[in-house]
Amino acid sequence: MTAEPENTAIPIKVTVNGVKHEAVVEPRTLLVYFLREQLALTGTHVGCDTSQCGACTIHLNGRAVKSCTILAVQANGKEITTIEGLARGDAFHPVQEGFREKHGLQCGYCTPGMIMTAAHLLETNPDPSEEEIKHALEGNLCRCTGYVNIVESVKWAAQKMGGKNVSR
Amino acid sequence: MFPANFGYAAPRSVDEALQLLSKHGEEAKLLAGGHSLIPAMKLRLSSPRTLIDLGAVPGLRGVRLDGNTLAIGALTVHADVGSSDLVRKHLPGLAEAASVIGDVQVRNRGTIGGSVAHADPAADFPVILTALNATFVLQSTGGSRTVTADKFFVDYFTTAMEPNEILTEIIVPLPPAGTGTAYAKLAHPASGYVVVSAGAMITRQPSGSCTAARITIGGLGSGPVRAVASETELQGKALNAQNIAAAAAKAAEETDPDGDIYAGADYKRHMATVLARRAIEAAVKRAVT
Numbered sequence: 001m002t003a004e005p006e007n008t009a010i011p012i013k014v015t016v017n018g019v020k021h022e023a024v025v026e027p028r029t030l031l032v033y034f035l036r037e038q039l040a041l042t043g044t045h046v047g048c049d050t051s052q053c054g055a056c057t058i059h060l061n062g063r064a065v066k067s068c069t070i071l072a073v074q075a076n077g078k079e080i081t082t083i084e085g086l087a088r089g090d091a092f093h094p095v096q097e098g099f100r101e102k103h104g105l106q107c108g109y110c111t112p113g114m115i116m117t118a119a120h121l122l123e124t125n126p127d128p129s130e131e132e133i134k135h136a137l138e139g140n141l142c143r144c145t146g147y148v149n150i151v152e153s154v155k156w157a158a159q160k161m162g163g164k165n166v167s168r
Numbered sequence: 169m170f171p172a173n174f175g176y177a178a179p180r181s182v183d184e185a186l187q188l189l190s191k192h193g194e195e196a197k198l199l200a201g202g203h204s205l206i207p208a209m210k211l212r213l214s215s216p217r218t219l220i221d222l223g224a225v226p227g228l229r230g231v232r233l234d235g236n237t238l239a240i241g242a243l244t245v246h247a248d249v250g251s252s253d254l255v256r257k258h259l260p261g262l263a264e265a266a267s268v269i270g271d272v273q274v275r276n277r278g279t280i281g282g283s284v285a286h287a288d289p290a291a292d293f294p295v296i297l298t299a300l301n302a303t304f305v306l307q308s309t310g311g312s313r314t315v316t317a318d319k320f321f322v323d324y325f326t327t328a329m330e331p332n333e334i335l336t337e338i339i340v341p342l343p344p345a346g347t348g349t350a351y352a353k354l355a356h357p358a359s360g361y362v363v364v365s366a367g368a369m370i371t372r373q374p375s376g377s378c379t380a381a382r383i384t385i386g387g388l389g390s391g392p393v394r395a396v397a398s399e400t401e402l403q404g405k406a407l408n409a410q411n412i413a414a415a416a417a418k419a420a421e422e423t424d425p426d427g428d429i430y431a432g433a434d435y436k437r438h439m440a441t442v443l444a445r446r447a448i449e450a451a452v453k454r455a456v457t
């Protein structure tokens with residue numbers, strides 16, 4: 001096997017929000033730009049570009065990751081969920097509902113990433129304590145809310161999803 | 169920000185990856201989780217002409233019991249190291265270190281092998297793995313060799329690995345009965361990386377005295393530093409609060425840190441003694457005989 005010469009476009013296959021895509025990408029294409037520019041899924045945001053803010057968080061094979069720090073070629077053969085794929089038809093995901101109910105956003109820039117991280121938390125830990133919620137959201141920055149209502153939104157969602165220990 | 173252009177290969181075996189590595193030489197870089205390399209490439213601090221992505225190479229992930237060691241695949245992500253039942257049972261200090269790296273998203277993507285190979289002086293795994301006396305398995309087309317953690321971390325971002333080698337596995341000996349392990353970290357509030365940290369592996373006799381101690385400090389030099397004076401101080405002593413504090417007070421003796429805008433040198437040295445004490449105390453608590 002030899003490596004392709006520099007900049008040779010690479011064919012990839014990915015499943016995004018349940019839809020299979022075949023595409024050709026430059027090796028240096030970051031996954032977030034593949035999603036935003038090639039697939040026109042602009043719900044995933046770029047807040048910092050230096051892996052700090054979490055606005056670009058998506059699920060890759062079910063795990064919350066920062067799509068600005070992953071090459072599109074690294075997603076080859078994998079399943080991706082973005083904020084656009086979280087609702088079921090017209091029914092919002094409980095975390096989305098929680099952000100609306102508890103006023104978990106102001107400008108909304110950080111929100112898709114916050115929601116994707118929180119949704120991953122509740123899949124792995126349906127009953128998080130307030131401390132655990134804060135620890136889980138460490139990789140997501142918000143310039144507006146002061147985080148209090150974001151934590152409340154996640155608590156609301158946990159309770160809606162059946163978590164028992166969460167107090168509102 | 170985009171990385172500069174590069175060629176890409178996704179080998180399907182370690183052998184294939186090794187062949188690519190020897191063919192492309194120093195112009196190539198291995199890609200694991202990409203959570204150190206891609207940020208560096210975006211900033212153009214690193215511009216390899218070829219990336220050899222280890223992501224599709226089978227057999228490099230997971231934790232298994234191998235005789236009286238735990239063998240951890242180099243491509244195991246931090247989250248899986250931290251949640252592994254084997255790691256939590258036998259090496260709680262390693263699980264502790266894995267679970268305080270960066271944030272959830274970083275832990276879902278970054279790999280233990282990548283962290284070790286990158287040898288960032290502010291990284292967590294090098295500190296705890298040196299305390300645990302880990303060994304690194306390095307493969308090249310010529311065969312494989314092992315290097316102990318004490319000899320592996322050579323300088324800032326520099327290890328004993330040759331450019332034609334791949335780190336495939338991290339071997340951690342299971343500590344003997346009566347041994348506890350722990351990790352304590354002062355994280356930089358913005359970056360999450362280590363300001364100062366301490367790893368400890370302490371063996372306690374049923375009588376309560378210390379028969380073996382490995383204590384390491386991170387953040388105060390080019391890589392993990394063995395706190396030899398602390399280790400010597402504890403040897404043979406009763407593991408009570410007073411003796412632990414006396415040993416921990418010597419934790420910065422082997423170091424000569426630089427201050428920076430966040431933490432001055434004196435503060436860092438002081439925090440080394442605090443974190444060493446916490447790590448030793450936690451390890452002793454776990455050292456059930």
Ligand SMILES: Cc1cc2nc3c(=O)[nH]c(=O)nc-3n(C[C@H](O)[C@H](O)[C@H](O)COP(=O)(O)OP(=O)(O)OC[C@H]3O[C@@H](n4cnc5c(N)ncnc54)[C@H](O)[C@@H]3O)c2cc1C
Pocket residue numbers: 051052069197198199200201202203204205206207222242243268269270271274277278279280281282283285286288290291292293333334335336359360361362
């Ligand atoms: C926002 C953020 C916060 C972070 N916080 C922390 C923190 O608190 N503590 C901490 O320790 N780290 C932290 N990191 C770094 C993170 O842990 C990285 O995942 C890790 O340092 C590198 O692992 P990787 O798998 O991503 O390696 P890559 O980025 O893919 O590779 C890093 C280097 O190692 C080489 N390499 C990788 N795998 C191998 C191998 N198997 N054999 C030989 N060479 C190899 C590559 O060629 C490259 O030079 C953080 C990163 C980010 C983005």
Ligand code: FES
Pocket residue numbers: 045046047048049050051052053054055056057066067068069
């Ligand atoms: S845009 Fe990815 S972490 Fe900020």
Ligand code: FES
Pocket residue numbers: 104105106107108109110111141142143144145
């Ligand atoms: S709501 Fe504006 S950044 Fe979070």
